Amino acid sequence: MTDIKELGLERLKELLKKWGEPDFHARQIFSWIYKRGVKDFGGMSDLPASLREKLKENFYLFDLRLDRVFESLDGTKKLILALGDDNIIEAAVIPAPSRVTGCVSTQVGCKFACRFCASGIPQFKRNLSSAEILDEVSYLKENSLPEKLTHLVFMGMGEPLDNYDNVIKAIRIINSPQGFNIGARKITISTCGIIPGIKRLSDEGLQVELSVSLHSTDEEIRSSLMPINKKYPLKELISACRQYIEKTNRQITFEYVLIQGVNSDLKDTEKTAKMLKGLNCKVNLIPANTIKELNIEPPNKPAILFFKDSLVKRGLNVTLRKPRGQDINAACGQLRLGYVKK
Numbered sequence: 576m577t578d579i580k581e582l583g584l585e586r587l588k589e590l591l592k593k594w595g596e597p598d599f600h601a602r603q604i605f606s607w608i609y610k611r612g613v614k615d616f617g618g619m620s621d622l623p624a625s626l627r628e629k630l631k632e633n634f635y636l637f638d639l640r641l642d643r644v645f646e647s648l649d650g651t652k653k654l655i656l657a658l659g660d661d662n663i664i665e666a667a668v669i670p671a672p673s674r675v676t677g678c679v680s681t682q683v684g685c686k687f688a689c690r691f692c693a694s695g696i697p698q699f700k701r702n703l704s705s706a707e708i709l710d711e712v713s714y715l716k717e718n719s720l721p722e723k724l725t726h727l728v729f730m731g732m733g734e735p736l737d738n739y740d741n742v743i744k745a746i747r748i749i750n751s752p753q754g755f756n757i758g759a760r761k762i763t764i765s766t767c768g769i770i771p772g773i774k775r776l777s778d779e780g781l782q783v784e785l786s787v788s789l790h791s792t793d794e795e796i797r798s799s800l801m802p803i804n805k806k807y808p809l810k811e812l813i814s815a816c817r818q819y820i821e822k823t824n825r826q827i828t829f830e831y832v833l834i835q836g837v838n839s840d841l842k843d844t845e846k847t848a849k850m851l852k853g854l855n856c857k858v859n860l861i862p863a864n865t866i867k868e869l870n871i872e873p874p875n876k877p878a879i880l881f882f883k884d885s886l887v888k889r890g891l892n893v894t895l896r897k898p899r900g901q902d903i904n905a906a907c908g909q910l911r912l913g914y915v916k917k
């Protein structure tokens with residue numbers, strides 16, 4: 576059987592037509608799933624009983640189970656979600672005064688083994704389907720209440736552009752007025768630098784935000800932090816980003832995790848400013864989370880501020896991300912490690 580969420584609105588309308596049902600039922604079904612969050616066809620009380628029965632015979636609706644919720648002292652929640660095949664993924668709800676952001680996983684495990692990232696430690700098992708990604712968003716929405724889920728970042732476990740088709744299919748429903756209705760500009764796709772994915776994304780006509788993990792402007796250091804740099808080196812990556820900006824007229828955010836003794840010296844600020852000169856971009860600095868197993872720790876606070884100021888003085892637009900959810904291992908790059916080890 577197929578999860579009904581694999582069908583977009585148009586395909587659902589076509590199916591209902593084939594069944595001899597009026598197509599307005601498709602909008603009702605969408606509304607039950609994405610606006611009202613029902614998890615079985617029986618709850619769709621304004622559909623004829625015969626149609627509910629037919630849907631039940633041909634589709635299933637919800638395959639994710641919320642296993643546990645951890646709540647941080649700062650209000651961040653980490654959701655542990657069990658998939659139908661018992662694989663585990665994590666997602667996070669991050670409240671802030673003017674927004675509530677959901678952090679979404681796109682794969683079980685990850686192939687890319689970035690050195691600073693605990694989410695990439697579990698071996699890659701499989702892609703999430705678009706329906707599973709949509710289920711994840713449903714749980715994020717429920718766990719944002721009484722606030723409204725306003726933003727989504729595809730920065731959880733996995734590389735979104737390595738699961739391109741399913742991620743884009745899910746985003747189209749997340750973004751649609753009949754779906755979750757979250758504005759494209761409030762959705763961020765984060766990539767470790769998959770160049771073919773960046774190129775495809777520039778042709779989608781989606782106004783989503785693109786965030787690229789930079790982490791060093793030295794080929795050798797970046798390769799040691801992110802093995803993907805050997806396949807898609809910095810020079811080619813920056814050129815693909817330049818083309819993306821020209822084609823879409825959108826700004827790119829470059830993420831830069833500051834790691835003590837690795838990429839946080841004055842010379843790194845000089846190289847970064849030179850490489851990004853003239854690009855419509857923002858640099859988001861992220862003090863590394865301490866990961867004892869990987870010998871990773873952030874620079875001290877004055878060193879972080881010095882790094883930031885040096886980039887600003889060289890003309891870059893720079894932000895410093897405030898760590899969230901560290902006490903429950905829900906901060907960026909920490910998803911999954913804490914739970915799996917218990």
Ligand code: SF4
Nearest residue numbers: 685688689692695733
């Ligand atoms: S940063 Fe992203 S791409 Fe790299 S290992 Fe972690 S989850 Fe995978």
